[in-house]
Amino acid sequence: MTSIATSRPLEAPLSDEDVRQFLFLEARLQDEHEYDAWEALWDDEALYWVPAGSDDADPATQVSYVYDNRARIASRIRQLNTGRRHSQAPASRMRRVISNIEIERKANSVIRTCSNFMLVEARRGQMTLWAGRTIMELSAASGATKIRMKKVLLVNNDQPLSNMAFLI
Amino acid sequence: MLNVAANTVARTNFNALIEADRIHGSLYTNPAIFAQEMDTLYSKGWVYVAHESEVPKPGDFCTRLIGQQSVIVSRDKDGSVHILYNRCPHRGSVVCQLETGNRPNFSCPYHGWAFNLRGDLIGVPYQNGYDESFDMSRSGMAKVPRIASRGGFIFASLEAQGKSLDQHLGNATELIDMLVGLSPEGKLDLRAGWMKHRMKANWKMVIENQVDGYHAPMVHSSLLRANKTFATVRDRRDSSPTRVRDLGLGHLDIYHTTDYRDKGTLFRWTGGIEESRMSRYVDAMKQAYGEKEARLRLIDGPPHAVLFPNISLAEMNIMVIQPISVDETIQYTTPVILVGGEELNERTLRRCEGALGPAGFLIADDAEISELTYRGLLDRQPEWLILKRGIGQEEVSADGIRTAGLMDETTQRGFWHHYRDVMSSSH
Numbered sequence: 001m002t003s004i005a006t007s008r009p010l011e012a013p014l015s016d017e018d019v020r021q022f023l024f025l026e027a028r029l030q031d032e033h034e035y036d037a038w039e040a041l042w043d044d045e046a047l048y049w050v051p052a053g054s055d056d057a058d059p060a061t062q063v064s065y066v067y068d069n070r071a072r073i074a075s076r077i078r079q080l081n082t083g084r085r086h087s088q089a090p091a092s093r094m095r096r097v098i099s100n101i102e103i104e105r106k107a108n109s110v111i112r113t114c115s116n117f118m119l120v121e122a123r124r125g126q127m128t129l130w131a132g133r134t135i136m137e138l139s140a141a142s143g144a145t146k147i148r149m150k151k152v153l154l155v156n157n158d159q160p161l162s163n164m165a166f167l168i
Numbered sequence: 169m170l171n172v173a174a175n176t177v178a179r180t181n182f183n184a185l186i187e188a189d190r191i192h193g194s195l196y197t198n199p200a201i202f203a204q205e206m207d208t209l210y211s212k213g214w215v216y217v218a219h220e221s222e223v224p225k226p227g228d229f230c231t232r233l234i235g236q237q238s239v240i241v242s243r244d245k246d247g248s249v250h251i252l253y254n255r256c257p258h259r260g261s262v263v264c265q266l267e268t269g270n271r272p273n274f275s276c277p278y279h280g281w282a283f284n285l286r287g288d289l290i291g292v293p294y295q296n297g298y299d300e301s302f303d304m305s306r307s308g309m310a311k312v313p314r315i316a317s318r319g320g321f322i323f324a325s326l327e328a329q330g331k332s333l334d335q336h337l338g339n340a341t342e343l344i345d346m347l348v349g350l351s352p353e354g355k356l357d358l359r360a361g362w363m364k365h366r367m368k369a370n371w372k373m374v375i376e377n378q379v380d381g382y383h384a385p386m387v388h389s390s391l392l393r394a395n396k397t398f399a400t401v402r403d404r405r406d407s408s409p410t411r412v413r414d415l416g417l418g419h420l421d422i423y424h425t426t427d428y429r430d431k432g433t434l435f436r437w438t439g440g441i442e443e444s445r446m447s448r449y450v451d452a453m454k455q456a457y458g459e460k461e462a463r464l465r466l467i468d469g470p471p472h473a474v475l476f477p478n479i480s481l482a483e484m485n486i487m488v489i490q491p492i493s494v495d496e497t498i499q500y501t502t503p504v505i506l507v508g509g510e511e512l513n514e515r516t517l518r519r520c521e522g523a524l525g526p527a528g529f530l531i532a533d534d535a536e537i538s539e540l541t542y543r544g545l546l547d548r549q550p551e552w553l554i555l556k557r558g559i560g561q562e563e564v565s566a567d568g569i570r571t572a573g574l575m576d577e578t579t580q581r582g583f584w585h586h587y588r589d590v591m592s593s594s595h
Binding site for chain 1: 267359360361362363364365366367368387389390391393394395498501502503514517518520521522525526527529532533535536537539
């Protein structure tokens, strides 16, 4: 689609610019509904998490909007890939901007990123603005860079949300 | 008392809009009808408000809506529950802006009038400016006049007089008891938080859909293809032993019990978890209810029901359907946490967020259809919606429960016929 081919191998050691490019790639795959390519970014052990109610709700006792382990991420993608997920048929048209990227290097080749996003979703004549902060943990231990955790803190996670069947 | 209607609207003739097997599309889209619903169903009848587990300790409170009226549900020092209109009697400001919390009393942000947990006025700043004509004992927050609960579910009516909660619930009391009876202690805990889901749809579509046994193969075809457990754990065919039931008084369910008892295994309602993984919970149930009764409860599982007008006991989830306006509804969803069912509870939590809410594998698609239905109904032709499925094949029991096949529209007819009765009566 409207992309620059990412021929650059995202292998360790990653520079800060490599990390930023990885975040932009992940965002673009979501915006463009490149479901399989997006799923391929995930590690074998993974958590995709959108808390509800507050940013620090305890997932052991508190319900989240999304709390997908790796198997459930796969299930989410299988469902979208049927093309019959009504809430994404037609699919939302989306573009998101990622900014304020902070990069922190942890032990064992784990990179933690914090960034802000604004996402405009256009669907059925409506423009919906989504915004929040994304915390990611990337692992480069096995060679290729993978997401092992993505937590999306919506600014309105304590407010009613309209359908969010796309990848946030 | 001044008799000022909140909404001054012409009275609709609901008998002309609701027939035995069809309803008029304007019931979903006419703002004047919405206003009458707020004045009748949500002002005179019983409405679900909160669960006792949400306000367990003295000083605990949560804020809710009854129809369009904002209220505070508070737990008093003596353990009693009060529901107060969230409006300062002085100059009208919202008193409490928090959704939940614990307070010894409430105070208004405007002039600092303070109220105890039952809404009595206990202090005003600079009180020396008031003379003896100011009666503090008559200047408290307004209380919702009637509160009653069953199984911890607190219902309220804004009308001082009327039928009792038991009379309102009728046969549906057994549905609450069925859910509560899955806890070996007979107690639920609804403090896992709420998913809040906004839909551009009329509230009645949202609640009717909870007990529509016909739509699943179409609306949820993507999940049926993507998820084997969802596709196989229960019989979803037209020939399924599962029934739909109109229990009377607008209370409705999809009665899975017939299907589950056919198979006779425990925990199909959890997505088919192995009994061996729930051994402590099973033991606790046997201790509480005896071997035979415990097994039966764990075969049958929770209800899949709607209690008229605003709550769905949606298996191991509670869904509160909150009308906002004629074209906007918020669906609040929380998992049912069983006191004494710890082995099951985290699974219940994960299943709730997987299936329900704005990103859920099921409900996002139901929300989409509700929105499409609302949009479709703005087109004025054809005027009538057809609710004929299974109309000639219903069985009616001695206690008035009307039963039909999984995909039959008995539940929709039951909803609308009760709605017509209530909306037509002058109370």
